[in-house]
Amino acid sequence: MAASSSAGTGERHWIRRFSASVRVSHWVNVLCVVILLMSGLQIFNAHPALYWGEDSDFDRPLLSISWASGADGRPMGVTNILGRRIETTGVLGWSRLDGRPVPRAFPAWLTIPSWQDLATGRIWHLFFAWVFVVNGVLFLGHSLVSRHFSRDLLPVRGEWRTIGRTVRDHLTFTFHRGTGTYNIVQRLTYLLVILALAPLAVLTGLTMSPGVMAAVPWLLDVFGGRQTARTVHFVVTSLFVAFVVVHVVMVVATGLVNNMRSMTTGWYVVAGRNVPQ
Amino acid sequence: MSRHARLDRREFLAAGIAGSAAIVLGGCDRLSAAPTFREFLGGAEGVTRRVQRALLWRGALAREYRAAEISGTFRANGSQDAYNLPPGYIDAAAEGFPDWRLQVDGLVIRPARFTLSDLRALPARTQITRHDCVEGWSCIGGWTGPPLSAILDRVGLRPEARFIVFHCADELPRYVDGANPFYESIDLIDAYHPQTILAYEMNGRPLPVAHGAPLRLRVERQLGYKMAKFLARIEVVNRFDRIGRGRGGTWEDDGYEWYAGI
Incomplete structure (x- = not known):
């Protein structure tokens, strides 16, 4: 992020905000999350009830x-x-x-396929679950090696002081055209999604697998039983949806075109005074 | 860029996103119905099977529970009553299946027929396990019966044997004439797993009709639909593509995975 800057016209400067690997993994992830959500709701529809503990x-x-x-x-x-x-x-x-x-x-417009079909929902879900996991592992590995993680995602020392103001700005929809780097609220949110929500979604999913349960029975103890794991899987999904809604609102509110361009081509426009030195 | 131009661009983008969403969803439906695309997505099953088999210690046991943890209500699914069973089956159940035999044949050295008392005379295993239905629910129940391996050792597998096929008395979606009976299949790794048993008792009582009387399969490291009920015949084969519609089981023929470890 914020690598090179070239001459802009007037007050506007172009910076290279996202590397190709971040952009590719982002859009692969969008595809996975949408399909996993909708095929997951199809699977949920086969038995639309949630329980606590081992059994139902x-x-x-x-x-x-x-x-x-x-x-x-x-x-x-x-x-x-x-x-x-x-x-x-x-x-x-x-x-x-x-x-x-x-x-x-869940209604037809929220499920893949639209008609009631558990078997088909499962093949979509389990295929894209693999894509989601492989993409996530590649993203994490690359982010650690390329220092995207330490530079752009880990909170910077001294930044914690700005957390109150940043939260207030978000709640009042007051946004400053930035330098293309993340603020403290963004960093913490992305870290929460990457390090907590995504792994929890995968682990609770695996805790529903009778094969994995035989190999790694302590997962059952971690989540307190298979039905609890299924319920947590649903709650984690709901948090994912909440994140995506807020994320998309923020993308629109802080400059849809600029944000979308930076996540597709990598290029982001910053005001002249914000050009990183 | 003027403000006007930017708005136009935003509207264009919003319409584009809504439009592509509709196309993508319609596309997902069309892809769902396309056999070649289903085969492609279904490729994940092979990956899952290989990874689980690689990571899973072959003898790893499914968790077993205490008697106090047995579910008050154990739901029955699939065939459960006369609707899916041959005429006279319920009456035979009431009499304790006097004429019932389990035929074991195929790629075996000594084909055999077992009565219920033959099976009861074999060393039995009792296990209280969690039954995970593909629909999402779970129930805990106790099962008693001989390990499948004891039966297979009795008849002796020929070297080319690869799969065990279970032919059942019931038909789905309803019993017609017994021409397309329910069937299932597992490989030798699961067949020889110590928790793979042929259960004639559930929770200490003879197996109820709804749960597959007089004999059902338990394969504890897979989902419930693999655990064939109303067993009639066990066939040892080296391929199952010529049985039923060729995918290894009645549910598999309807699009479910053959390897149901997840």
């Missing part, structure tokens, strides 16, 4: 998505979460597939 206490799920007959006799989508019952007709539990209303947990 079918009468007491933490979360379940189903349908029931409403007061007027018409079917409605019902989501039960931690004992609370919410009507979710149209989205969760009862939604439309090719124009026809059908009982299904």
